[in-house]
Structures are given as structure tokens and as C-alpha cells.
Amino acid sequence: xxxxxxxxxxxxxxxxxxxxxxxxxxxxxxxxxxxxxxxxxxxxxxxxxxxxxxxxxxxxxxxxxxxxxxxxxxxxxxxxxxxxxxxxxxxxxxxxxxxxxxxxxxxxxxxxxxxxxxxxxxxxxxxxxxxxxxxxxxxxxxxxxxxxxxxxxxxxxxxxxxxxxxxxxxxxxxxxxxxxxxxxxxxxxxxxxxxxxxxxxxxxxxxxxxxxxxxxxxxxxxxxxxxxxxxxxxxxxxxxxxxxxxxxxxxxxxxxxxxxxxxxxxxxxxxxxxxxxxxxxxxxxxxxxxxxxxxxxxxxxxxxxxxxxxxxxxxxxxxxxxxxxxxxxxxxxxxxxxxxxxxxxxxxxxxxxxxxxxxxxxxxxxxxxxxxxxxxxxxx
Amino acid sequence: xxxxxxxxxxxxxxxxxxxxxxxxxxxxxxxxxxxxxxxxxxxxxxxxxxxxxxxxxxxxxxxxxxxxxxxxxx
Numbered sequence: 167x168x169x170x171x172x173x174x175x176x177x178x179x180x181x182x183x184x185x186x187x188x189x190x191x192x193x194x195x196x197x198x199x200x201x202x203x204x205x206x207x208x209x210x211x212x213x214x215x216x217x218x219x220x221x222x223x224x225x226x227x228x229x230x231x232x233x234x235x236x237x238x239x240x241x242x243x244x245x246x247x248x249x250x251x252x253x254x255x256x257x258x259x260x261x262x263x264x265x266x267x268x269x270x271x272x273x274x275x276x277x278x279x280x281x282x283x284x285x286x287x288x289x290x291x292x293x294x295x296x297x298x299x300x301x302x303x304x305x306x307x308x309x310x311x312x313x314x315x316x317x318x319x320x321x322x323x324x325x326x327x328x329x330x331x332x333x334x335x336x337x338x339x340x341x342x343x344x345x346x347x348x349x350x351x352x353x354x355x356x357x358x359x360x361x362x363x364x365x366x367x368x369x370x371x372x373x374x375x376x377x378x379x380x381x382x383x384x385x386x387x388x389x390x391x392x393x394x395x396x397x398x399x400x401x402x403x404x405x406x407x408x409x410x411x412x413x414x415x416x417x418x419x420x421x422x423x424x425x426x427x428x429x430x431x432x433x434x435x436x437x438x439x440x441x442x443x444x445x446x447x448x449x450x451x452x453x454x455x456x457x458x459x460x461x462x463x464x465x466x467x468x469x470x471x472x473x474x475x476x477x478x479x480x481x482x483x484x485x486x487x488x489x490x491x492x493x494x495x496x497x498x499x500x501x502x503x504x505x506x507x508x509x510x511x512x513x514x515x516x517x518x519x520x521x522x523x524x525x526x527x528x529x530x531x532x533x534x535x536x537x538x539x540x541x542x543x544x545x546x
Numbered sequence: 547x548x549x550x551x552x553x554x555x556x557x558x559x560x561x562x563x564x565x566x567x568x569x570x571x572x573x574x575x576x577x578x579x580x581x582x583x584x585x586x587x588x589x590x591x592x593x594x595x596x597x598x599x600x601x602x603x604x605x606x607x608x609x610x611x612x613x614x615x616x617x618x619x620x
Contacts, residue, residue, distance in 0.1 A: 214561075395554075408556075408557075
């Protein structure tokens with residue numbers, strides 16, 4: 167199979183990730199953070215070591231501010247619902263995923279309002295102006311994706327976060343699609359909360375997400391329960407990461423995520439981005455020669471886009487094309503709205519959706535040639 | 547007889563162990579008894595010696611030390 171659905175989850179996973187998951191289950195599968203016996207302590211060390219690896223990758227000084235969640239959606243929900251209170255206002259970008267839009271839409275019922283700023287992919291200054299125009303005296307939080315999961319557009323999120331700090335606004339960046347692809351340096355960033363998926367560019371198993379707290383304002387917890395600490399206290403512990411990690415964590419997943427991060431580090435983020443981006447540019451160049459293919463951006467410029475490309479075949483249903491690619495050519499892509507109606511609204515593709523192709527570090531030039539060749543046969 | 551340093555969380559205990567190791571102080575993460583009169587379960591570090599120095603190092607590194615004691619007192 168040629169797998170180009172890495173935007174949904176990366177496949178294959180590195181062999182080291184599979185080994186780490188297997189070993190965690192086979193040899194160390196005690197409950198980390200509960201007992202004091204040797205196996206429980208060993209499991210705890212593995213969880214802690216993954217925390218350290220994440221802290222190093224994203225340049226965070228304190229590993230206790232690395233919070234494990236079920237997925238990026240849970241991390242985003244925790245920030246959004248844990249920070250915002252009645253009367254607050256929040257600003258989000260026009261590229262946000264439903265993981266951001268839906269919790270914020272729900273908060274309207276709690277007297278929390280929101281504004282959407284339009285991202286102009288060809289003009290960062292215009293994007294910043296659009297953002298600035300949304301700020302009001304009640305703005306408490308801004309949430310911005312680091313890259314569109316549909317079109318790969320990279321908003322100037324660092325500049326937006328820096329601007330927010332001038333106004334005393336907290337900042338949250340959704341890096342579901344860009345962790346392991348963009349180089350984040352949180353020690354020199356105005357990002358207050360970074361939310362990540364462990365199973366995409368970090369090559370971990372599904373069921374792993376991360377919330378990094380990069381400021382002194384700690385959200386309220388969404389879930390309370392057993393943490394293995396301060397058990398006599400009826401109240402949820404305030405100490406991190408316990409405050410957000412009630413219940414048993416996904417130990418095999420976290421062990422695998424640690425191996426995934428080792429893999430990313432050994433390969434190098436810049437090298438990964440360059441490899442995947444070259445492939446996306448190659449797809450773009452080839453598809454741009456077909457009259458009946460609709461592309462949705464100019465030629466993607468290095469550094470301004472994530473390695474994600476969306477397109478359509480004019481006059482054909484995107485799901486139909488994806489199905490033919492799968493059934494006849496054994497090529498996996500994703501079609502539809504990709505859980506991001508706002509992004510489609512911006513590009514006027516809300517009614518038709520798009521076909522999305524996302525390479526990984528394992529994708530080859532030959533894969534891209536076969537993919538484009540299959541498309542050519544379908545459309546001619 | 548071991549000395550015990552009580553810490554606020556397991557993650558804090560793991561971090562404290564790493565910091566002490568950098569100062570050539572060996573320690574072991576351990577569960578602290580819930581029969582300490584406070585009914586709380588928590589984690590800490592067992593160390594053989596240099597207790598005062600260890601506590602000082604941890605505090606200088608921003609690690610909150612919840613308490614310290616001889617093991618048989620807890």
C-alpha cells in the first residue's frame with residue numbers, strides 16, 4: 167500500500183515504537199504512579215523518560231509541565247474549558263479544526279463569546295491585522311493552529327502569540343499536524359499552551375496526546391479522580407502533572423511515544439520537514455499540469471506550509487476518487503472535510519470537501535510517482 | 547538506615563533523583579507509607595547520606611520538598 171493519510175495518523179510506525187509498546191506490555195505493565203514495587207517504579211521511569219524526551223524536543227525546562235492526555239483534542243479541550251470563564255472572549259483562526267471550534271461553540275452557552283480571524287496565506291501582515299481587529303477588553307485566550315490540517319497553511323502563530331502577550335492574552339497553539347515537523351522552541355516562545363497528537367508526526371501509537379503548559383497560569387482540570395498522590399485529600403491535587411492525569415495513563419502508548427520521539431530526534435526535524443515538503447512540492451508540480459485538477463494554493467513555499475496538500479478533480483466527488491485510489495490502486499488518502507469546516511469555508515470547499523495527501527518520513531519519490539500516475543489514469 | 551525526602555509527586559521524585567545524580571548523590575524512588583498519621587500516599591526519595599545537602603540542592607533547583615525523615619519514623 168502507498169499510505170498518504172499520515173495527516174490522520176502516521177503509518178507505518180518505526181520498528182522501535184512497536185518494540186517499545188510490546189516490551190511495555192510484556193515486561194513492565196504495572197500501573198505507573200500507583201504501587202511502589204519494582205515493576206511499578208520501572209513503569210513510572212518509562213513514563214517519566216518520555217516526559218523528559220518531550221521536554222527536550224520542545225525545549226521546556228520543567229518536565230512536570232508535560233501533561234499526557236488521550237489525544238490532542240482532549241488537550242485542547244482542557245486548555246479551552248480550563249481557562250475560559252463566563253464573560254470571557256476567545257479568538258480563533260479561520261483554519262481551526264473541530265477540536266477547537268466545537269468546544270468553543272459549546273461555551274457560547276456559558277456566556278463565552280468568540281471571534282474568528284481570517285488567515286491570509288499570502289500576507290502575514292494582513293493576518294496579523296485581522297487578528298488585532300478581533301481583540302476586545304474581554305479577550306482572555308487566543309487559539310491558533312500551527313498549520314492547517316487540510317491545506318497545510320502555516321499562520322504566523324509566533325507573531326500572533328507575541329502580540330497577545332502585549333495585551334495580556336493567553337495563547338494556545340494546536341500543533342496536532344506539526345509536532346515533529348516544525349521546530350518548536352518553547353523556552354523562547356510566547357506560546358502558553360502547546361497541544362500535540364502523539365500518533366502523527368511524533369510517530370507514537372494512537373491514544374497519546376500532550377498538553378504542554380508554558381506559563382504560570384494553570385487551567386482548571388476537566389477530570390478529577392485518583393492520581394496515586396495525596397489520596398486522603400478529597401480535592402484534586404494542584405501539583406503537576408497529577409492535576410491533569412487522573413486515572414491510569416496509557417502506559418504502553420506513552421512507552422511507544424518515547425520511542426517515536428527518539429526516532430524523530432535521530433532523523434532530525436529539519437530533515438523530516440525537508441523530505442516531506444519536497445514530496446508535497448513534487449505532487450503540486452505534477453498535479454498543476456493537469457487541467458482538471460483543482461489546487462487550492464500557489465506553489466507551496468518552504469517554511470510557509472506544512473507538508474499537506476489538498477486538491478479536487480473537477481466535476482468528480484472527492485470521496486469517489488479516494489475510493490478508486492484505495493480499491494483499484496491500493497493508495498490511501500483521505501477525502502471530505504477533515505473535521506475542519508472553517509478551513510473549507512475559507513477556501514470555498516465546504517460543500518465539496520477535498521482529497522488530502524500527506525507524506526511521512528517513510529514516503530518515497532516512487533510512491534509519489536505511482537500516486538500521480540494512478541490519478542492520471544482515473545481522470546483521463 | 548535510609549533517609550527519606552518527601553516530594554509532591556512521582557514526577558517530582560523522578561526529577562529530584564536525576565538532579566541528585568548530577569551531584570553524585572544516589573537515591574531511589576520509593577512509595578512513602580500512608581500510615582504516617584496523615585493518611586496520604588505519596589512518593590519520595592530514599593538516600594543513604596548527605597540528606598541536608600540533598601534537600602538544599604533540590605530546593606535550589608526549584609523542587610518543593612514536602613518533608614524529610616528517617617525511614618523508621620514514617
